[in-house]
Amino acid sequence: MKRRSLSRLALCGLLTAGTGLLGACGSPTVEQTQAGAGPAAGFPVSVDNCGYQQTFDRPPSRVLILQGASVGEVETFVSLGLGDRIVANTQFYGVSDIPGMADKVAAVSKGDLALNAAADVPAEQALSLRPDLVVSTWSGGFDPKFGFASREMLHQAGIRTLVNPVNCAYGKSRNVTPAEEQAYRAGSTESTMAFAELIGQVFGVPDRATDLVGQLRGRIDAVRAKVAGREPKRMLIAFPDMSVMNANGLPAVFSGTIYDSVVRAAGGDPSFPDGGWDLTGNLSAEQLAAAQVDVLVLGAYRPGEDLDAEAAKLFAAYPQWNASKTKTYVKVSDGVYLGPANADAIEKIARVAHPGAF
Incomplete structure (x- = not known):
């Protein structure tokens, strides 16, 4: 697969991650741009995601969703009315059990990306997009051994990162906690709800997340009640x-x-x-x-x-x-x-x- 050449911004991000030479880059990072504007209403929001501490001063507005053979993350964004925040989505099946969802996902920006041999977004392309948030369905989406940008590399470029919490242990190269391992082994429909609540928190729309989770849980509980016994x-x-x-x-x-x-x-x-x-x-x-x-x-x-x-x-x-x-x-x-x-x-x-x- 032909790979794009590194843009100046991507090269800056790689240099920053590898050497700490932040001053070598002329353009401000996403983090610096946000900091200059001050916190948004209801922010800052701090989260511990897979042992990675981050603070959001405002809702992200340029989101990259990594592929990871998943479609649940982009569908959560769409369901919460946040599809317009996505600058590039690589998750797509073309089919869905939700009527109309496949068309809605198809309409989300794809960012003109080319996936690498590991079937996801290579580091230089992730950096060149200048997202303010990168979302992965699993921790392995940030493993450099697959050609991906690490969470540390993206942080150095001022880019926040999130892993679907149920999959913290999946593909994590070190420091997997017993709680993360247990969460991975006990994944359930409640894990779907937890991710929606996390996105609602980070994007300052907790009410939307509460409504979505309430509707989904209500429908599932209604089925359980009907088949009980x-x-x-x-x-x-x-x-x-x-x-x-x-x-x-x-x-x-x-x-x-x-x-x-x-x-x-x-x-x-x-x-x-x-x-x-x-x-x-x-x-x-x-x-x-x-x-x-x-x-x-x-x-x-x-x-x-x-x-x-x-x-x-x-x-x-x-x-x-x-x-x-x-x-x-x-x-x-x-x-x-x-x-x-x-x-x-x-x-x-x-x-x-x-x-x-x-």
């Missing part, structure tokens, strides 16, 4: 288009953390509880054949996938599943990942799994 259905979340993630060429099967949280909220039990990434990468055809599956939850990662045909293939391959005998499946996309689409996916799944409850 009913026999849980065994559910398998599979993404056929992600078969590259499995060493045996099977559909990617996701289990644990947020996935199990979505399944349980919809009145189900996961076919492979707490499976984690080892299951996704190493699941065998024999294990899949032996799974108890009452409801097949098929995920779309990109537009145009024929999930009806994929369901037929899996039912033919595994006729012993209860789901194969009853032809019970539901189509989802981003709602089984972290992000505001959780409520939509839970509603979809529960209606198929427990039609008598609705």
